[in-house]
Amino acid sequence: MFLSIKNIPKVNWSSNESLNFKPKFSTSFFLIFGLTIFGLGEGLLILSTTGNSPWSVLAEGISLNSNLSIGAATFVVSVGVLFLWIFLKQKPGLGTIFNIIVIAAMIDFTLNYFQPPSSLFIKYLLAVLSVILVGFGSGIYLVANLGPGPRDGLMTGLTKTTNLPIALVRAFLEITVVIIGWYLGGTVGVGTLIFAFGIGPCVALGLFLVGKIFN
Template identity: 65%
Template sequence: MFLKIKNIPSVSWSSDKPLNLKPKISTSFFLCFGLTLFGLGEGLLIVSASGASPWSVLAQGLYLNFGFSVGTITIFISFIVLLLWFPLNQKPGIGTILNALIIGLMIDVCIRYVQAPENYIYQILLGAFAVLTVGIGGGIYLVANLGAGPRDGLMIGLQKKTNLPIALVRAALEITVMSIGWYLGGTVGVGTLLFAFGIGPCVALGLFLVNKLFN
């Protein structure tokens, strides 16, 4: 079962090491493709009006208190989370930097150009699609092995320390962040709950599918 996955699989286009300054073209392509899907899903969840992702709820809460755009604050949060990597012995790579930049950019693009559905059912459906998109995108870029994004690196580091399934570790992180963001005034809705409880299984599904397709 994909819900029991504890390790990031390795496929033909995976990098041999995260700190690879000259990755193969195929590796770079899948890294950027996965990150674009990830950011698209995050942005679609916001514009679905069903509730932002937990990390975006945190960004919204900080926006209400400090200003700047949600995408810009998302980039700031990403670099702050990197500080939590040190006690977990996580190593950054090209993907770590691109994660913060591409996801933040895609969120702002979606907010600017994608209209929110007026029908509540369509809002929920778009929210569910967004969560799945983030999960699949996450699975693709993590398998590239060019360095996890700040949040995913935190997830992987905690998984290695606890030896718990990736799905469970990710869910615990999202619920915690969602609670903090809600306290600061961020928007919480059905989509937020879908993300908090569904992103762990969706990332695990993304890893499972990539492993099946390329191995």
């Protein structure tokens, strides 16, 4: 069962080293493809207006209180989180850099070129689809093994520094950014809950499918 998966699979296009700055073409292609799917999913969840993912709640809140688009705010948040890596002795990889750029760009692309649905049923269907896309995109980009995204690196860095369980650290981060984003005006709703409870199984499914398809 995909829910029991504990390790990120290695396939023929996975990088052997996460700090590889000269990966083969196939590794780079799947990294960018996975991040594009991830960013599309994040954008569609915002477009559904049912509630954003925790970090998009924060980005939307910042956007509403500045001249930044949600994608640009996502970029700024990602760079800010990456800055915290210095104190946690984390090292960014090529995947970290592309994570910041591609996801932010895809969120703005999605919001600019797609129209929000009018039907309530379609809105929630879109919310579910978006979480599946984020999970599948995560599976592809993680298998590329070119470094974690800024938020994942913050999570693992804090876990090593505090020696607290990873689940507790992740929950603390997600709850903190939701509260700050909600205070700034970001959208919190059922879609946020769908993401919170659905993203774990969807990432596991993404990893499972990528491992099965390419092995």
